[in-house]
Amino acid sequence: MVETIDAGAHRYVGAAFTVVDSGAIRVHRERCAKVRNRNVDCLKCAAACTSGCLSLDDGELVIDASKCVGCGTCATVCPTCALESLNPSDAELKVACLRAARGDEVVIVCSQMEAALGDLLVPGVAASVICAGRVDESLLAGLAAEGVGCVTVLCGDCERCAQRHGRDTAELVAETARQVLGAWGNELEIVVTDVPPVGVLADGVDTGAVEAARDAHFAQEPACPPVREAEEFLTGSSVEADALRRPAHSLHVMKDGTLPHFIPDRRERLLDALAQLGEPASGKLETRLWGAVVIDGTKCVSCRMCATFCPTGAIAKFDDADGTLGVAHTPGDCVKCGSCGDVCPAGAITLLDAVPVSWLTDGSRHRYVMTPRPVSLTDNPHQILDTFRLDFNGDIFER
Known part of the structure; x- marks a missing residue:
């Protein structure tokens, strides 16, 4: 609607x-x-x-x-x-980066900086994106796995650019990638800057020419002209109208009472690239990419809503043959979306930022055994619903 x-x-x-x-x-x-x-x-x-x-x-x-x-x-x-x-796809962007590489150095330029510099740039020495915020950790890890030693993200004057939030995202991704790659012993240099690196400028172009071209471009009104090919x-x-006519994907509940799970392609590509780099060091990672769930058993009401709505299956239900039930958490599959904590009716879930690196590589799985929600014997308007919850191991929930 x-x-x-x-x-x-x-x-x-x-x-x-x-x-x-x-x-x-x-x-x-x-x-x-x-x-x-x-x-x-x-x-x-x-x-x-x-x-x-x-x-x-x-x-x-x-x-x-x-x-x-x-x-x-x-x-x-x-x-x-x-x-x-x-525009481009992840695979296309990676190919463009490797094609434009100079030795083990890759330059990625945002469309506004590319437009500002124009003929001052040597053709073909930089992969082009509309905004620096397009670069993500899986791309950087993939380039590191290919032997790239330095990635420069050339970003324009973001204070005067319509895509100003892109610089913040680019900086966040760069810092996250440094931490993750560092845990794997890789020293990929990642630089987000508005200063073109040596080798991408035409012969005879000096710093003054670059600053003049950049100032002239971003002084225009509006500051950001239409993006190329936009x-x-x-x-x-x-x-x-076509988009609205297309049928929306259905969110059918699966047999175990949860919504469908998936692991994002980018997360799989990131882990594949890290595997190519070898074994990680010990220690913990505190980034935007992974989290670790802790459930407070004194607050938990065994509804298992966390597993019902977890998008990746990082929290999954288990029902053992002996009647034991609960949820199991796999930190390596967590994407830190926060769904589990937001939907928990009892506030029993804490999402830890720091995750041991070993949990991401060895398939660590943590089980939380739960007790079925008890049925009240007093005059309770929710007694029928609670009874169903008990019969269905907590898989009945209210909207």
């Missing part, structure tokens, strides 16, 4: 994300933590959106598809990969 606010703008009601599904961004709405359960707080996409396509208005997510430039920053921050970048991906009326 979509409520039209004005021409091209839509309020997020349930699963309205399909309006941005286009040639630049693919929407997998069944993966979205917020779509799976409205009580989940995650709105990272809106906080990171560089163009105003996704924004918050009194706690509601407002989608103005006409503003989407296909930069992919929303896909970078989405923990469940409900948003997927297609017209192909703007979700105008015809594309928007």
Whole structure:
């Protein structure tokens, strides 16, 4: 259901994300933590959106598809990969980076810096993205596994750029990648800068010429001209109508009472790249990528809602033959979306930021044995519902 606010703008009601599904961004709405359960707080996409396509208005997510430039920053921050970048795809971007590599050095340039420098750049020495926020940890780890020693993300004057949030995302990704790769003993140098590295500028171009070109470009009104090729991906009326006509993915409950699980492709590619780098060192990682769930048994009511709504299956139900029931947590599959804590009715879940590296590589699985919720013998308007909960091992829940 979509409520039209004005021409091209839509309020997020349930699963309205399909309006941005286009040639630049693919929407997998069944993966979205917020779509799976409205009580989940995650709105990272809106906080990171560089163009105003996704924004918050009194706690509601407002989608103005006409503003989407296909930069992919929303896909970078989405923990469940409900948003997927297609312009270029992850595989295409990696190929472009390796093709443009100079020795073991790779340069990735945002479209605004590319437009500002123009002929000052040597053709073919940098992979191009619409926004620096498009770069994610799986790409950097993949380049490290290919033997790349330095990645420079060349980003424009973000204070005067319409994609200003992209720099923050690029910096966050760079720091996360440094920590993760460092745990695997890899020393990939990652630099986010507005200063072109040696070798990407044409002969005779000095610092003064670069600064003059950059100032002239970002002094324009509007500061950010239309992004190259963006017209192909703007979700105008015809594309928007097609998107709304496409059937939405169904969120059918599975036999165990949980919603479907999946492991994001980016997470699998990241772990594959890390495996190519060898064995990790000991210690803990504290990043945006993984979390460790702790359940307080004194508060838990055995409803197992955490497993019902966990998008990746990092929290999964178990029902043993001897009648033992509970949930098992696999930190290596956790994407730190926070769904478990947000849907827990008893506030029994804590999501730890620091995760032992060994838990990510050895398939560590932690079991939490639970007791079925007791049926009240007093005058209780919820007694029938509680009885069903007991019979179905806690798999009945209220909306």
